[in-house]
Amino acid sequence: MMDETEADADEEAWLQLRPVEPLPSQCCGSGCSPCVFDLYHRELARWEAARASKDRSLLSGEESQSCPSQLSPETFLAFRISAMDRLTEDTYRVRFALPRNCQLGLRPGQHLILRGKVDGLEIQRAYTPISPANAEGYFEVLIKCYPTGLMSQYVKSWSTGDTAFWRGPFGDFFYKANKYAELLMLASGTGLAPMVPVLQSITDNAEDETFVTLVGCFKTFEGIYLKTFLQEQARFWNVRTFFVLSQENSLEKLPWSYREKTRFGRLAQGLIEELVGSCRRKPFALVCGSAEFTKDMARCLLRAGLAEDSYFLF
Secondary structure: OOOHHHHHHHHHHHHHHOOOOOOHHHOOOOOOOOOHHHHHHHHHHHHHHHHHHOOHHHHOOOOOOOOOOOOOOOOOEEEEEEEEEEOOOOEEEEEEEOHHHOEOOOOOOOEEEEEEEEOOEEEEEEEOEOOOOOOEOEEEEEEEOOOOOHHHHHHHOOOOOOEEEEEEEEOOOOOOOOOOOEEEEEEEHHHHOOHHHHHHHHHOOOOOOOEEEEEEEEOOOOOOOOHHHHHHHOOOOOEEEEEEEOOOOOHHHOOHHHHOOEEEOOOOHHHHHHHHHHOOOOEEEEEEOOHHHHHHHHHHHHHOOOOHHHEEEO
């Protein structure tokens, strides 16, 4: 039997192994399952069981991985930054390397959780890869930095060769070829991200005859992300792209190729009804942007005649 001193030391050792409850800042707020708090309660239950049986091996919970890059919703994995491109004044396209030409394993439109640390405070945010779902050896994300954002401070500190930690995948939208007659994609700013892999999966598949109408909302023409990619996609027979610019007011200042497919102001009810009416087939809408944008688009789509099961809000 242990004496009192040994018992106290053993108790202290177990308390040091007790999982630490996450801070509110460690939740990305995207409704992920499992959430960081779900993981905490799961680890706490594992700790309590191990403590009761005095078996520390129960704490590991490790699983083998067939590929070093194999994702897990519960465990953060390290990925090396292989390239960083500044697309606009505040937005970056960041490429992460995958070992041995592995694929990331996400379905088009699913997202990951990035973990960062600033001034000792751990934070987590959700980002959707924009690389093709079948990309080998890498994945890319689109990240907008904000002046007062904690994660933005972390991202701005990155350099090529640094390591970042991700877990996933998450997301409830699963695209299947030819499931929808036409997709109406409504994206604001970096809300373009989940549309990119879905769109590319359609145009990469010669047997997928889904029509796509993509509407990108940005402040200025210079602020449009991935112009070259979007122009290339618009050359496909089944793809149309439109742009709504809130801080522009002159078509003459735009390149000729953009003038017929650009509107000024905000994406509102009238234009939504026009877009829905111009769809070649009955559309299913995908919406991604700020919380305000998403709420407004849902309301506009309902008023335009779409049922609640005819759109998905990222």
